[in-house]
Amino acid sequence: MKTIEKLTFPQIENEYLENILKELAGKCNIVQMFFTREQSSGFSKLIINIENSIDAKKYQQSKWVKKVREHLQIDVLFIFSSKIRHHYSLGDPFKAFYCRDSAVIYQNNNFENSAFKTVEWQKFKKRFNEFENNFHHDHELHKWQIKNLISEGSSNSVFTSYCRLIEYDLHWLEELYTGNKSDSADLNERINNLIQYLPVIQKYFVKTVKGGYYLIDLFEQAKEASSEEEAMYRNEMFQAVENAEESLYSLIGDRFNEFKKLIKKGYTQTQEVLCDAEPKDQVLETAVRTILDSVNAEQIYLYNQAVNHSKTTYYLLIISEGLGNEKLKSIINTIKSRTDNNYSFVLISHSRCWIQNNLYEYQNFFEKIIKEDFLIYSSNVHHPDFHWESPHRPYHGDIDFFYKWTEQSFRQFSMIANNADANYCGLTTIFSLFFMSFCRTFIFAKMYYMPNYLPSQILWELCTYADPDMIKHNYLMEQFWTGFFPFLDKNRAVFNWSSRLSLEEIDQMSEIAEKLMNELRVTVVEGGLVKNNKIDLVR
Numbered sequence: 001m002k003t004i005e006k007l008t009f010p011q012i013e014n015e016y017l018e019n020i021l022k023e024l025a026g027k028c029n030i031v032q033m034f035f036t037r038e039q040s041s042g043f044s045k046l047i048i049n050i051e052n053s054i055d056a057k058k059y060q061q062s063k064w065v066k067k068v069r070e071h072l073q074i075d076v077l078f079i080f081s082s083k084i085r086h087h088y089s090l091g092d093p094f095k096a097f098y099c100r101d102s103a104v105i106y107q108n109n110n111f112e113n114s115a116f117k118t119v120e121w122q123k124f125k126k127r128f129n130e131f132e133n134n135f136h137h138d139h140e141l142h143k144w145q146i147k148n149l150i151s152e153g154s155s156n157s158v159f160t161s162y163c164r165l166i167e168y169d170l171h172w173l174e175e176l177y178t179g180n181k182s183d184s185a186d187l188n189e190r191i192n193n194l195i196q197y198l199p200v201i202q203k204y205f206v207k208t209v210k211g212g213y214y215l216i217d218l219f220e221q222a223k224e225a226s227s228e229e230e231a232m233y234r235n236e237m238f239q240a241v242e243n244a245e246e247s248l249y250s251l252i253g254d255r256f257n258e259f260k261k262l263i264k265k266g267y268t269q270t271q272e273v274l275c276d277a278e279p280k281d282q283v284l285e286t287a288v289r290t291i292l293d294s295v296n297a298e299q300i301y302l303y304n305q306a307v308n309h310s311k312t313t314y315y316l317l318i319i320s321e322g323l324g325n326e327k328l329k330s331i332i333n334t335i336k337s338r339t340d341n342n343y344s345f346v347l348i349s350h351s352r353c354w355i356q357n358n359l360y361e362y363q364n365f366f367e368k369i370i371k372e373d374f375l376i377y378s379s380n381v382h383h384p385d386f387h388w389e390s391p392h393r394p395y396h397g398d399i400d401f402f403y404k405w406t407e408q409s410f411r412q413f414s415m416i417a418n419n420a421d422a423n424y425c426g427l428t429t430i431f432s433l434f435f436m437s438f439c440r441t442f443i444f445a446k447m448y449y450m451p452n453y454l455p456s457q458i459l460w461e462l463c464t465y466a467d468p469d470m471i472k473h474n475y476l477m478e479q480f481w482t483g484f485f486p487f488l489d490k491n492r493a494v495f496n497w498s499s500r501l502s503l504e505e506i507d508q509m510s511e512i513a514e515k516l517m518n519e520l521r522v523t524v525v526e527g528g529l530v531k532n533n534k535i536d537l538v539r
Contacts, residue, residue, distance in 0.1 A: 091131030
């Protein structure tokens with residue numbers, strides 16, 4: 001063995017850590033050190049075989065261990081000798097691979113009897129298979145229990161049982177990727193820690209506004225409901241939870257397969273190349289680039305592309321935080337300035353958390369447009385998939401309220417437009433607000449989606465997306481005495497003076513209002529979405 005003064009660790013490639021290891025070798029009962037450098041984005045492993053468990057726990061808490069992990073991407077794991085042998089005898093592939101003979105960078109000959117050595121694959125294979133089979137066996141017992149609870153309709157118990165199963169999965173992922181478990185940490189913290197080793201886990205859990213995870217919140221709600229002897233009815237989320245759990249289960253199986261290859265053949269470097277989906281045409285490329293210049297978008301979906309009178313309209317969903325209506329309007333204007341007038345852009349935007357929290361009402365809309373085929377940009381390949389409700393029961397919550405409000409706006413407009421005194425004060429504002437109310441209610445009735453207070457043209461183009469037959473009314477807007485949509489947006493505010501309108505202009509507004517209100521009546525009333533509420537549409 002080299003003297004402590006002459007000890008070198010060229011594999012470490014860091015003077016700070018080398019000096020620490022020299023000091024440890026001089027004052028502690030270090031048996032061996034194993035080092036495996038991770039060439040890709042993962043953490044390298046420095047495993048220190050120490051003589052007793054008390055020293056292992058003591059040095060594992062050292063501040064430099066955390067510092068090395070954060071700054072050098074090296075996991076330092078102190079394990080006492082008997083624990084390594086015991087785990088290896090059970091077939092633990094983590095110890096078998098990271099504590100292999102070729103990974104030894106230091107060995108203390110004074111503890112030769114405590115030195116750990118691996119055996120060839122053929123001798124270890126049976127232990128490995130038993131170790132993996134034990135995991136699958138216990139996992140199946142968990143799943144069997146959950147299936148029984150689902151058949152019994154025990155919603156609270158299903159969620160709490162899934163919580164235990166996901167804890168079980170996380171325990172195994174921790175053991176297989178870090179060589180240790182963190183049972184004392186909550187599930188949110190454990191998921192965040194594992195994401196550093198397995199970024200793909202981000203795809204399985206949608207984050208909440210507070211930084212936790214949507215499904216973990218469901219588990220907590222189920223626990224609280226059970227403690228208060230209340231029932232929690234979220235059966236439509238069983239499938240979403242099952243999908244997340246099965247994804248974790250699949251990762252564990254992948255890790256076992258990876259270890260099998262690594263132990264048999266040695267470490268092989270793999271490098272995952274992440275690419276953004278490329279827009280299909282130059283105009284769309286300009287639109288995406290303009291959006292990304294303005295916001296930190298997570299994903300962009302092109303969910304529709306319509307051509308009308310040689311004018312192409314692109315319908316884009318932007319998943320991003322804090323993108324309000326004014327910012328959307330600004331982005332649209334910038335895109336138009338960078339392209340010619342043959343193109344139109346319908347942008348809607350919501351945060352991932354907002355969409356998840358509103359799926360109970362809007363899933364029918366989002367599930368149709370958030371598809372892999374429609375994805376044209378993603379900032380990260382590991383953005384989480386949504387936890388879709390299954391089964392999802394679409395319903396038009398509060399549509400009777402929205403319809404009534406639109407109807408009242410129409411009546412108010414008609415009364416002022418037809419008054420004998422020719423006092424049209426506020427008429428343009430009421431007409432503009434009626435149009436906005438009509439569009440939002442019509443879109444909700446057709447697509448189970450209530451858009452924000454978007455610019456009038458965007459709302460109208462969403463109407464024509466919801467029902468292409470609505471394009472038949474475009475001629476009325478084209479014949480309007482002034483720019484129709486700018487007129488509407490300008491008049492969404494209340495003015496304190498009488499509107500100077502000619503009878504011809506009032507007739508144009510009235511004709512549009514009557515035709516649109518009739519479309520809404522057919523869709524909502526005759527469509528059976530609300531009780532029959534007759535409206536006189538004749539002036």
